[in-house]
Amino acid sequence: MSDVDMPPHGSDELRAIVERDEAELVFERFDLSDAWRLGTMIREAAVDRGLPLVIGIVANGQRLFHAALPGTTPENDRWLERKTNVVLHFHRSSLGVGERFRARGQDFAEARLDPATHAAHGGVLPITVRGAGVVGAVGVSGLPQLEDHAFVASIVRTYLAAPRG
Numbered sequence: 001m002s003d004v005d006m007p008p009h010g011s012d013e014l015r016a017i018v019e020r021d022e023a024e025l026v027f028e029r030f031d032l033s034d035a036w037r038l039g040t041m042i043r044e045a046a047v048d049r050g051l052p053l054v055i056g057i058v059a060n061g062q063r064l065f066h067a068a069l070p071g072t073t074p075e076n077d078r079w080l081e082r083k084t085n086v087v088l089h090f091h092r093s094s095l096g097v098g099e100r101f102r103a104r105g106q107d108f109a110e111a112r113l114d115p116a117t118h119a120a121h122g123g124v125l126p127i128t129v130r131g132a133g134v135v136g137a138v139g140v141s142g143l144p145q146l147e148d149h150a151f152v153a154s155i156v157r158t159y160l161a162a163p164r165g
Contacts, residue, residue: 006146010102014146018096021153025160026128030059030135037164038138039065042155051151052142056080058088059127059136072142080141082119087126087137089113094139095122095149123148125156 007013027034035057046053052071057064068077083094090097098120101108108120124139140152 006150009099009146015096015099015103018093018099018149021125021149021157022093022096022128025125025153025156026130027160028130030127030129032064034164035059035064038156038159039067041159042138042140042152043067043069045155046140046151052076053140053148053151054080054142055140056084056124057127057136057138058084064136069142076141079119079121080124080139082115082117083121083124083139083141084137085118086113086120087124087139088134089118091126091128091134093122093126093149094120094124095145098122098145121145121148123152125149125152 007017039055039057042055046055046069051069053069054072054076055065055067086094086097092100098108101110101120109115111118122145123141124137126134127136127138128134138152138156140148142148143151
């Protein structure tokens with residue numbers, strides 16, 4: 001599904017897409033080389049499409065990849081960090097966390113996490129390694145949140161489908 005076809009917030013269809021992404025986007029392994037290759041792939045796709053994105057990958061408490069493209073500002077970095085913190089806290093995509101609260105009729109403020117450091121808006125996915133669980137996060141900030149999520153999920157899906165040696 002392309003980003004322009006994303007169903008609206010709070011819909012069963014959107015929750016199904018997010019849950020499918022979280023279940024399917026699982027790595028067999030994830031190391032420094034994977035972070036570089038995936039980050040570069042995301043950056044190249046964003047450049048090719050002329051997207052104003054900040055891109056980040058963290059794992060095991062360390063920033064492994066970061067890039068800011070034309071059209072972004074420091075505010076995009078702050079959004080990326082806040083969304084990443086949500087993923088690392090809940091071990092779900094940032095959009096998935098927001099949708100879970102919406103499905104319950106709750107506001108994310110009920111999570112009692114500082115909104116200055118946590119945002120349940122789409123664009124960051126967990127880096128889940130089969131057999132190890134969530135080890136980090138990969139994401140972007142710069143587009144509307146549904147588009148951020150759709151973009152990063154599509155690139156991670158492409159990355160996982162590609163043969164690696």
